[in-house]
Amino acid sequence: MAKSSKVKITDVADYAGVSVSTVSLVLGNKGRISKATIDKVNQAVEALGYVRNNAAANLRSNYSNLIGWILADITDPFYTEVTAGLSDELEQHDHMLFLAQSNHQADKLIQCVQSMIQQGVAGIAFSPVREATNQVLEMAKQANIPAVCLARSAVNNEVDYIGPDNHQAAILATQHLIQQGHRHIAYIGGSSDSLTRAERIGGYGTTLMQYGLPFKNEWIIEAQNNQCQAADHVQQLLTQHPKITALLCHRPAIALGAMYGIQRVGKSVGKDNYIGQQIGLIGFDDTPEAALTQPSLTMISSPTRQMGQLAGQRLLAKMKAHNETAQQFILPPQLIERGSA
């Protein structure tokens, strides 16, 4: 019922009193068609509410305007911004996103890629999962479609890869705290198997050593990405190590939780290190909400939206020229200084 009621190009042709090919030429703005015929076709389109069927057009032209994007975690603001950038870029070039999430699981990623190839996507952007990255690239190659990695951390492959400079981000944050007079700086959040965290801790440790400051394993705390756990960990850390005057927080939620933890030990968040009662706080992955707290949160921002746009540009370029050589883009971070450090 619904199928038969759908307006097709033949209906438009009938209504306008012209042939299907004429409708096609008018809609595609091709050929030499008289103004009167163009008007008739446009009126028919308007009257019938005709919407072009891309699936059919793609079938004919053997081309798809769908781009698959498999991100790791849809609730992660990092991916939200990346997705917005990617979507912007693709929509500007008449392509559409087809979204799925892998939850950081290799088998899920493979399954998503398989589904997308079956759907006939023209390209794939994916957030890599270490054990599955090579297989995904091989699958894309077999399907003769381009693929790019959009990642939170470096990918050890000769593939198109766009990601943030986590190492430099941590250097920037640590240097900022040191310049404010902090000498005992801890790192809170993330899990030990996170490559992003490893890169940040690398930058953090390098900077501490460069300034001759202590780098202690017991000052690096693993925590799940929730405020309650972060608050507990920070409370415990500051009680056990009262020398600590500044915290680097792996995620915004960790930074928010840390504020409560700091309050619980009778201290406050801020830039005044000389009194010794204020703890400096810097978080990674800036979000608009970070400006709402009191004091507002100093954050490290990565150009996530730009990453998405760049990934879109790379995919479109690779779709045009299949022999494009792989390029890697590591985008520099920026310090957004607010009230917490």
Added chain:
DNA sequence: TGGGTCCTGGGAATTCTTCG
């Protein structure tokens, strides 16, 4: 019954043909 082959439908673009 199972396996193999051929045909069809789905919608629109493109190419070829016809007409005035």
Added chain:
DNA sequence: CGAAGAATTCCCAGGACCCA
């Protein structure tokens, strides 16, 4: 020669049919 119509084409799942 410009405009419009007719025929063909794209891919492939799934159905129809045939044969052993």
